[in-house]
Amino acid sequence: MKSLQNRVILTALAAIAITGVVLVATIALLLRPVLKQQQADALNAVMSSAISLEGTLPPDELAKRITRPGVSVVITKDGHNFSDGKGFGAGLGPNTSHGDLNLVPLPGFANRYAGQDDGFMLLEDLLPTTQATITVAAANIEAFDVFGQIMAIGVPAMIVLMIVLALVLRRYMRRALEPLDKMNLVAKSIAGGGQLSERIEVDDPDTDLGRTGTAFNEMLERVELSVNRAQDAEDGMRQLCADVAHELRSPLASIVAGADNLMRSTGKRAAVEQTAISVVREGNRAARIVRDLTLATQLDNQGVAEKQINKRAADMVALVAGSVETFASRCAFEITLEADPKVAQLELYVDPERIHQVLANLLENANRWAESKIAVRTGTTADAANGSQSSFWVQVFNDGPAVPDDKREQIFERFVRLAPDRARNTGGSGLGLSISRGLVEAHGGSLVCLPAEGGALSGERVARENLTGATFEMRLPIAPVPAEAYEAARTGNSQDF
Numbered sequence: 001m002k003s004l005q006n007r008v009i010l011t012a013l014a015a016i017a018i019t020g021v022v023l024v025a026t027i028a029l030l031l032r033p034v035l036k037q038q039q040a041d042a043l044n045a046v047m048s049s050a051i052s053l054e055g056t057l058p059p060d061e062l063a064k065r066i067t068r069p070g071v072s073v074v075i076t077k078d079g080h081n082f083s084d085g086k087g088f089g090a091g092l093g094p095n096t097s098h099g100d101l102n103l104v105p106l107p108g109f110a111n112r113y114a115g116q117d118d119g120f121m122l123l124e125d126l127l128p129t130t131q132a133t134i135t136v137a138a139a140n141i142e143a144f145d146v147f148g149q150i151m152a153i154g155v156p157a158m159i160v161l162m163i164v165l166a167l168v169l170r171r172y173m174r175r176a177l178e179p180l181d182k183m184n185l186v187a188k189s190i191a192g193g194g195q196l197s198e199r200i201e202v203d204d205p206d207t208d209l210g211r212t213g214t215a216f217n218e219m220l221e222r223v224e225l226s227v228n229r230a231q232d233a234e235d236g237m238r239q240l241c242a243d244v245a246h247e248l249r250s251p252l253a254s255i256v257a258g259a260d261n262l263m264r265s266t267g268k269r270a271a272v273e274q275t276a277i278s279v280v281r282e283g284n285r286a287a288r289i290v291r292d293l294t295l296a297t298q299l300d301n302q303g304v305a306e307k308q309i310n311k312r313a314a315d316m317v318a319l320v321a322g323s324v325e326t327f328a329s330r331c332a333f334e335i336t337l338e339a340d341p342k343v344a345q346l347e348l349y350v351d352p353e354r355i356h357q358v359l360a361n362l363l364e365n366a367n368r369w370a371e372s373k374i375a376v377r378t379g380t381t382a383d384a385a386n387g388s389q390s391s392f393w394v395q396v397f398n399d400g401p402a403v404p405d406d407k408r409e410q411i412f413e414r415f416v417r418l419a420p421d422r423a424r425n426t427g428g429s430g431l432g433l434s435i436s437r438g439l440v441e442a443h444g445g446s447l448v449c450l451p452a453e454g455g456a457l458s459g460e461r462v463a464r465e466n467l468t469g470a471t472f473e474m475r476l477p478i479a480p481v482p483a484e485a486y487e488a489a490r491t492g493n494s495q496d497f
Helices: 004-053 059-066 146-176 178-191 208-264 269-299 302-307 316-328 352-369 432-442 483-491
Strands: 071-077 080-083 113-116 120-126 133-139 312-315 334-338 347-350 373-382 389-398 446-449 470-477
Touching (some): 004 071, 059 071, 312 316, 312 352, 316 352, 316 373, 352 389, 432 470
Antiparallel strands (some): 071 080, 389 470
């Protein structure tokens, strides 16, 4: 009896049984006085008919005319009894004595008396014209156990009805509870190693079972999403550990080999110094990888990322120009800067060192892939609502291979390289773009790789197969610089880049 179906059926039957018993008992209790009153009314109606027909019929015919089913009539005149033929059946008739009925006068009548015993109810009156005595009698309803009879009939009928209802309910409850059975099957299937993508079909989401099924499917979606996220996180952690081990393996191997050579070296001083320099260089490389990975991890947490940013007022136009000039001095390619002539100066509330780090990463990436040219362009975007400047953007373009559309987001992940065969010692650690995006987002901005059409700085549209180059765009929101930033600069609490 632990199943929901049996519980519902038993609850329904119990409710029906209690309701039926109360209803039958109530009917039995209320029906008795009603029947008694109806019987008294019937006797009075017969008596009234006798009085109205008196004189039109002989006594024996009158007795037969006014009789009704269940009522006996006897008219006594001059010592003779005239019956409807049923008087003897009612216990009335010639020489019948009903003195033990304890007749009492009825209020409102001159000669009418009423009485009853365990067997009969009786009315007696004098006919006004002939002065004949008329006696009307019927079986006393109180002599019958009305309550017991009704219960004797109602209870068995109710039991039969409950058995029929139980069979009907069992059949239709099984159909009505099919969604719960489906949930059970899906849950068991998933628990047994099935696919988390399994769902149940909801026929009507506005019903109770429909809402339960919808909630069950939503729960499965959340579970599936959480499991997938956990799996992705686990895969990402494994891949990260593998990538870090791969990145550090080369410099650490070089350091170990160099240190071993230094310990065993008996050669010239110049060779020893060259080996020591190599050890220091590889150590710095390993330290840089660890430092970049630590920063990339910190940028994953928004609260920690904001602590890495030391904002103050800075001229973005001059900051971009300075970064390009610094990088151009050690770049083998031609670098051009297209600055918006309408924006000669633009102060933003940023961390100049971090923005310079982002620009340096973007220029270094462009230098790694460029064929012959690197171009930098700056400008502002106006707010369509009121025409005010809403963002400052910087685009860094190189004329090397274009980034495939399906890779434009992937390249911002850690340790991702579009050319796997590129040597690790020349291809970078694969953390620069990830760190750059984290730093820009910590400023409230965005860093994206534009589609291939963005590779043409002049804006002309050419056939996709003829497009080359890649363009990275950094956007920073334009907002008023807080007054405390200027106060900090005036008191010397900040240092210009």
